C-alpha cells in the first residue's frame with residue numbers, strides 16, 4: 001500500500017507542463033484495435049490506468065512498446081476477444097473495449113465491471129447502444145458476451161450523455177455497415193479527441209463536442225501517429241494546488257478553454273486568472289473567499305472530476321459554500337477525510353454544505369478514490385503539519401509523478417511503501433480512530 005506524507009505550509013509557485021489526458025488516452029488505446037497497422041500515440045500519460053490498458057491489449061495479442069512518452073500499438077497480432085477478468089476488474093473503464101473488440105472480432109467477452117468507490121457505474125446505456133447496432137448481448141455469470149458479425153448503423157438515443165457509452169458506440173460504429181447517429185451524446189473534450197484520432201485513422205466521424213455524432217461505417221482504417229490531448233483535470237488539479245496555498249502557479253501545454261468552468265470559479269473566489277494559447281496562470285490571495293453555489297454537470301458544466309479538489313479549496317475559503325454532485329451518487333467520500341483535518345462540512349444526499357476554516361491540520365487520511373485522493377493532497381499542502389495519505393496508489397491511477405510535479409512548485413510529498421498492518425486496516429475501515 002502506498003503511503004504519501006504531505007508537508008503543509010509551503011506556498012506553491014512556478015510553472016509545470018501538464019501530462020497527456022488519461023480520459024482521452026484510454027478510449028484511444030481501445031480504438032487501436034480497429035486498425036490493423038501500427039499506431040503511435042505520443043503524449044500518452046505514464047499512469048497506472050494506461051499501463052493496465054496496455055496489459056489488457058497485450059493479453060488480447062497486441063504488441064505494445066513504450067518509447068518515452070509514446071506508445072506504439074500493433075494490433076495485427078491480436079487474436080483474442082475475451083477481456084482478462086482481473087485486469088478488467090481493476091480498470092473498469094476497460095468496458096470501452098467492448099465496442100472495438102466486437103467490431104474487430106465480431107465477438108467480445110468482458111467481466112461485468114462492478115461499481116466503484118464513487119458510484120454504481122451501470123452500463124445499461126453501453127449495452128443499449130451495442131444492441132441498437134445489431135449486436136447480440138448476453139449477461140451471464142458476471143460476464144457480458146457480445147456477438148455481432150453483422151453490425152449495422154442505427155440511431156442511438158442515449159437517455160443520459162454518458163461519456164463511456166458514447167465512446168463505446170462510436171468505436172462499434174466505425175466499421176459497421178451504414179450510418180450511425182448518436183443522439184444526446186456526451187460533449188466532453190475527450191470525445192472530440194477520440195473523433196480526431198478516428199478521423200486520422202481514416203474513419204468517418206463528425207459532430208463530437210455536440211449532442212449529435214454521426215459515424216459513416218467504412219471497411220477498415222489505417223495506422224497513424226497521433227498526439228493525445230492534454231489532461232484538463234490534472235491541469236485544474238495543479239491550479240487548485242496553487243490556489244489553496246495562496247500561491248502563483250502556471251500550467252503550460254494545456255488547452256485553457258477545456259478548464260473554463262474551473263477558471264470562472266477561481267476568478268469568483270478572488271484569484272487572478274491569466275490565459276495564454278496553451279497556458280493558464282492562477283495567482284491566489286492568501287485566503288480565497290467562498291463561491292456560493294456549485295453544481296457538477298456533464299460538459300460544459302463544472303466537471304465532476306474536479307469537484308473533490310474544489311471541495312478542499314472551499315474547506316479553507318472565507319465563508320460557507322454549497323456543492324451539489326449531480327453526476328455520481330457517492331462522490332463525497334473525501335468529506336469525512338477532510339473532517340479529520342479539521343474541515344467543517346455536512347453532506348445531505350448529493351449536496352455538501354462547507355464552512356471554510358482558517359487552517360486545516362495534518363492527519364492520517366485515506367484516499368478512497370482517484371480524485372478524492374488528489375483532494376487530500378491539496379488539503380495536506382495547505383494544512384499545518386504533516387498529512388499521511390493511505391492508499392495513495394489510487395492517486396497514481398491518474399497523476400503522472402505527482403510528487404515531483406508538486407516538488408517542482410515548492411510543495412513536499414514523500415512517497416513510502418507500507419505493508420498494510422492490521423491496525424492500519426482497522427483505521428481505514430474506521431474501526432479505530434485515526
Ligand code: EPZ
Pocket residue numbers: 022023024026093119120121122123124125126127160161162163164165186304305327328329370371398
Ligand atoms: C468517464 O466515466 C470518466 N472516465 C470519469 O472520470 C468521469 O467522471 C465521467 O466520464 C463523467 O465525466 C473515463 O473517461 C475513463 P459516464 P464514465 O458514463 O464513462 C451514469 C476520473 O476520475 N450511467 O458519463 O463511466 C453513471 O451511473 C473518472 O478520471 C448510466 O446510468 O462516466 C453516472 O451517474 C471518474 N448508465 C453517469 O452516467 C450507463 O450505461 C456518468 O457516467 C453509463 C453511465
